[in-house]
Amino acid sequence: MEFNESVLVKREHDDDVTPVEGKSQWMTLHCGQCNAVLSDSSCVCGEASSLDAVMCLKVTDDVIVTDVKRMGHAGDLANCIYSRLKCGGCSGAVGKVIHAAPFHLSALRSFFLLSKANVSCYVLNSSQTVKASTLSFDQKPFRENMAKTKETFESTLAQMASLKARIGERNAFRKQKK
Ligand SMILES: [Zn+2]
Numbered sequence: 504m505e506f507n508e509s510v511l512v513k514r515e516h517d518d519d520v521t522p523v524e525g526k527s528q529w530m531t532l533h534c535g536q537c538n539a540v541l542s543d544s545s546c547v548c549g550e551a552s553s554l555d556a557v558m559c560l561k562v563t564d565d566v567i568v569t570d571v572k573r574m575g576h577a578g579d580l581a582n583c584i585y586s587r588l589k590c591g592g593c594s595g596a597v598g599k600v601i602h603a604a605p606f607h608l609s610a611l612r613s614f615f616l617l618s619k620a621n622v623s624c625y626v627l628n629s630s631q632t633v634k635a636s637t638l639s640f641d642q643k644p645f646r647e648n649m650a651k652t653k654e655t656f657e658s659t660l661a662q663m664a665s666l667k668a669r670i671g672e673r674n675a676f677r678k679q680k681k
Contacts, residue, residue: 529627531558532586532635538593539565540680541617550613550640554579556598556616557640566615568600576620583608597621 567589575583579672582605588598594648598617601608624633 528638530624531627532559533623533625533632534565534590534592534595534597535623535634536595537590537593538623539563539564541590541597541622542615543544547640549642550619551614551616552641553608554599554611554616555619555636557619557622557635558611559615562615562617566597566617567591572602580608581605588617594608595621615674620672643648 528544530544531540532544532547540563542557542559542562542603546559547557548560549558550556551558565626569587569589572584572586575581575585580601583601584603585599585601587596588600589595590597596618598615599620600615601612604612617635619635623632624635624638625632
């Protein structure tokens, strides 16, 4: 799988997890048992904290969606229709995909929900393998990202305006000399 763009935000204000340094983390997600590659950070689009799972838009061929559709009767998946995900390497359970869900879980439908307890991450920046449970995959709110982008854009615009003014002054000075 290719790495495109990904922003994984380290968890803050939580002493139980070890945040990995750096704003953006490039990583591959692996089966916790046999290390088969399941996905990568470019496909991660958040965390389903109620299910303790990483939400992935895409997974590798090593993630097998089991054909059996199950109905959750109790717990977090009550009234959901879901299939289990298993690892193609070792057949171990690696997560779930929800096909139908009550309103409060409807945003999770069709995502590959990789169970953090069964996944490890190889962090490219540090060349370290860490348990997915030690990382937060929460995405920054969209508005916060937009505000940051606007700030960067305005700063660049101000720099360009300043540069343009200086070039204008220099040209005027040269004309005077002639
Ligand atoms: Zn496996």
